[in-house]
Amino acid sequence: MQNATTIGKVYITGAGPGDPQLLTLRARTVIELADVILYDNLVNQEILDWSRPDAIKISVGKLPYCSVITQETIHQWMLDHALEGRQVVRLKGGDPLIFGRGAEEAAFLQENGVSFEIIPGVTSSLAAAAYAGIPLTHRENAQMVLLATGHTKRGTNKGLDFDWDQLAAFKGTIVFYMGVKHLEQIAESLVKAGKADGTPAAVVENGSLPHQRVITGNLSDIAALSKAAAVTTPALLLVGEVVKYHQQLNWFAAVQSIHQQAIA
Incomplete structure (x- = not known):
């Protein structure tokens, strides 16, 4: 694909949540043709x-x-x-425009006269919830979904700068990306702002991968349960009544069991 006489193009590409089978066809096409791939830490080998x-x-x-x-x-x-004429894939975990800095990268390229394409990916909240058997929306329990990041910008001292009263009053499902470090603070702040401490909550670690783990509880104990389970990144926190469907709809547990037997 390289052509030294012209400026190359950059494909800001979502690699999805982890399971390679969840990658889009367009993403695979540009990966197979790329001269250069700049990839994130969470991209599956x-x-x-x-x-x-x-x-x-x-x-x-x-x-x-x-x-x-x-x-x-x-x-x-x-x-x-x-500028050297190469076709570049900037491969990012999840979706490049959902807490992925894809907009910053696209703006930089536009300012420097380099053409780009943004290829969406399956964001981790969709995949982790589906693989945990937790519907983000449900006619009886959640008509809205709110996505938030539990990770603050490097170099800032604001901490988790949320309107906690607004979050606590939200009637739908709340998903916190990158919230492991601040899990206790998030749960305590929601309860302090008025959300019931019995509100169901779940932490999904390594969503969509064979070693996925799901820790369920409520706002009063989810931080302690996750700490006891030694949960690490990448992980998502889901808060809302839909978490209660995990036990009923946990289809992926059977897949994990088969995988574990195969490698035993």
């Missing part, structure tokens, strides 16, 4: 294996609260490779 043998693959992943490669560096690498 199986997805990278679809690339050309001669493709340049560069890890630009960030670990939570430990950014080894700055966002500015990623911007510059995208630009440099595109």
